[in-house]
Amino acid sequence: MADIKDDWSDWNPIAQHYFEETSNKYEKVMEAPAKDNDNLARLTKQLQYPYLVIKKKNQFITENLLRNYFGDIIYEIEYRSVPREFHVYFHNIGSLEAAWTKIHQFPNIVHCVDGRGQQSNSFNTALLKESEVKTVAQLPPSSCEPNSVNLESRTIQLSANKKKHPEFFKSPIVIKSDYSNKSSQLAANDENFRYLNVKYEFMLERHGAYNLEETIEKGQAVLHFRSGRSIVTPKNQLEAKPTHFELQLEKLAKKCFSCKCYTDNSCKFCQMPFCNTICFDALAAVHKESCNKGSPPVIDDTIISKFTKLKLPPSGSNVKISAFEQSNVLYVRSAEIVAEIAYYKVLSDVMFRGKVAPKLMRLPHCGQIVIHKSSIQTVRAMVLNVDNPQAIYVVCVDYGNIEVTALDTLYECSDYLAGLPRYVVPVLLRGVPRRFMSPNLRSMLYELDHTYTFVLKYSEREFDPDKGMQRVILIESELNRSLNRLIKTIVTPVEPSISEIGCKEDFLQHVHLPTGKNIELVVMDNTFIKFGVIHCTILDYAYEITEMQRDMQFYGDSIAKCEFFAASKNDLCIAKYQDKWCRGVCMELVGDGHPSILFIDYGNIAAIHVNDIRPYPPQFTFPILTTEYDLLDMPVDITEEQLTRLEKHLAIGAIINCDEVIYNEVDNNYSLRLDAVQKLTM
Template structure:
């Protein structure tokens, strides 16, 4: 039949194949079960990231270049879901990958994790297999691996804290007939502290030789002093050629044409004009009386926009300035010369001065006006050099009586507060910058009167260097602000820090920083002055750990410096051992205890923290652990409690072995009641 004659109503072209069993043999094709199990085991064994293939540029080669092939264990691509599984060798490698993602968040789109449903999809025989280790919570202390080669501290004791007593307190100002209340109207020195203990104890280098050892430059308590090492006859030669001005006692070649009375300039001549009129006709010089000698006008803080120089620094945000204008410079150096000349004949003090009393301070070749701040310890009298601003420690042998004439002379140095600069620990780097600025650079002073800090008695100012137009405030803030190291920064080790050597000798007082290893004949100690410094530098570590460090966890390498959180306080530490449980063993450098710390409470070490190591490990020579009973250990631990101050019989240092040892007098301690 033709095509038109065929009945097409019941025609179904697929019917033949649909009903043909030979063409309809369906098979269930499943993935290789062995490969699936290996994949799930790998996910339990290695940390990984899941990266979505958002576009064609996301390839395996790109991921290796992005993360770094050295930290990647393997990469697996899932065609059906369109994701890459990137496996890493350990948690440290995973952390490095996360840091890279946070630095460049727009390149790849990843999902962290080890989702719970992967474990739920394990075969039933593996779910009930006792050999499969359950996933543990690494933030729980029960997950710590106790198989460590380095012994950790048995007790997690609190770290001791030591705080300095303020030099001047409120009672000194409120006392009856208080001199310091009269001489310090704004109570500037209330609660002030001496910030240069490490310099005073010889930790930092404070003397530099200049000009072939003829002059030495000394750094002393925030100011720079040039000391002559050889006696100079320049003064005697100058006296042969010039006379001293009768007003300021400075050498000058100006004199009156009629009576040859020496004077420096118009200011000094006006001071002598009344007496000069009476004696000039006789050809004799006038005789001055201190009681009628008028004084230069007392200066306050120079006006905003004027030039100033720094004479000393007290803290990271407190400096002393004086005017650098020509007339103020002349007046200032006349004052220094006047104090030098009149102070030579000052009478030595025979009894302790009062708080707030003005005295003459003689040290080396200097003669300085000073105000007494604290006299509780005759061997450590605190004074402030009023013509420079530095707070120094001296003894009664260096103090002399200050005459009425010298006491009534004006003060040209004024303390100011650097605006926007926080108070931080004075590191050697910051001190070096400030010492270089002392009288070497001129700054433009800028401030607003309403920005006066009444609580501290100082004006907040902005100092701008005149030549390069650079802000000193910004420079100091940059130096004192720690910067979190990047992933590519080489890790810092213990060699980066300076170890301070303690003095040797008998009957030395030491502070116990940690006694965890007392039963091993070891104890960590330091000097009380150093203990104050350790507590003070912790403030900067807290600010860094809580506010500046952006990483949420950090896995340090062995022997790497780090910042660790211990009893809610951030402290300096060094990684001693890694066991793979997320709890590296950390030795706290400033105390001595070794404790496992989870990586969530560890941060990388900022290079700005170059504080010296002030705590020393001591070996107790006269302690024999095998002869000690339990009651003896308890009594010894009570006598050598953490934070206690004790006096040992002798401290010795072995240069060959590079270790300290002490003779504690254990028998005397155990026999005492």
């Protein structure tokens, strides 16, 4: 009991509990740093890491909110209570650019301080001790100047020099001299100069990039998609033979003198058979002379010889789409009962009479009416261009679409068939811009062919004399929906938000180029030729690539509002190269503000600043038409002189005749053999 304390006046149980080591949880208590040490550490950190200063405007702006808002790109967050600011440090300049882009995309969430801070919060470096200044001076210098390209940190080789992308423009099918040529019939058969400067928009289908004939079985019918129109054919086509019923029909009914179809209508005085008022009007002149005599007229093919003029159905009438030519040019015909019957009678007459038409033995003239026989259908056609006998451009006058064919598919058209009325009229959709024919737009327009009925609305004051077409609005009759608005929505790209996941390269279709010997290719890029790599495509695809760029310029200049964008690795983007917006893939981010962009339509790789990069819109589903080729027989150590000769021979935009194009299935790549390579590198 000797240890019992008698005087309890000094005893403080709280103090004893605090200073007892077994109960004290704060075993390691560090001394608060001095104010100068804090400023020195902050200055050191600001020299090492890029940062943003964010004001704490309200109680909801916390450190957890900022970490969730920016994600894993944050290195550290420092809160200063006196100015009520967060200093958010990032790993590199690329992370800072991504954070700055997100702040501009959602400016109402956090408020970033712009410009120089207040004088009271600035750090006076003169107060630093000599040793402290020496410590700051020993920091490693920045690897690159602001807005400069860091080449040392890149693992992907950039193109040797910034060469201009090649451009290829398609020649119009018909030019003005074709109308004034003495042997041409275009001026008589196309009074509105409708086909002047028209270009063929279905070259990708012709080369198999899109399905030229996509067959869908519907009962006993097969649906073919071809050059802007759908063709329905029987699943099993049988040779037409006269049946017993048809033989009896000739005894019971008579054929119309105009369209040669069976009918029971006839003139009460002379017994001349005719189907309807259209057929009767076609025979009115000769009927008037013979009817008074009480005998039907003698009809031959020379009676109806003039190519009839086109007439647009009146505003407010029902129409159907027969074909499409561009994103804003469609061909329509009347859907009224009488016009429908007359239209299909013309098609039937052309099909039956065209079977016995003689073959053309020489090249036709521009504007000449011929019979075009394909493996699917026999139609009337007007010749537009005969520069190449193996690629003759014709327009199917009863549908409106333009096709490319050869001389052996064309036959002579009689005056009677040439004089049959035309019911298909081209129209220009009001408010719909001309855009590249993407796969989504093509599939939608093919579905509209012959399946929907539209109400036609227009004002004659809106006739476009330069294009020879009437501006119209088409409204779907059942649901009262505007086709103009639908097409405009499809062709107008929408800028995706920063939070959306970007599109990868496999989002787009890769079109395979032809293989074999003696293949003509166009050089799209040769900046990696010293590594034995060259990028090429065929000439028809080069035209399409140039057409795509029109949509890229519109998106980059008018649609995209994001002032700068840092795409993730392997994501698609729209980047500006030599003042033109092009498609690209982000190959590498090194933190200097210049991601490495591979331009997939050409093949070159360049460092593009984030100010010249925009998010990739998902509406751009254009296929990739350029392929990378490995040059065979390239020397291992090529000299500068050999390289100069090779670059001159394989210049960008040059059309080369390849001795052999080989596809390697194992490596999934293409190889190119050129005899000129061996000669130029000797």
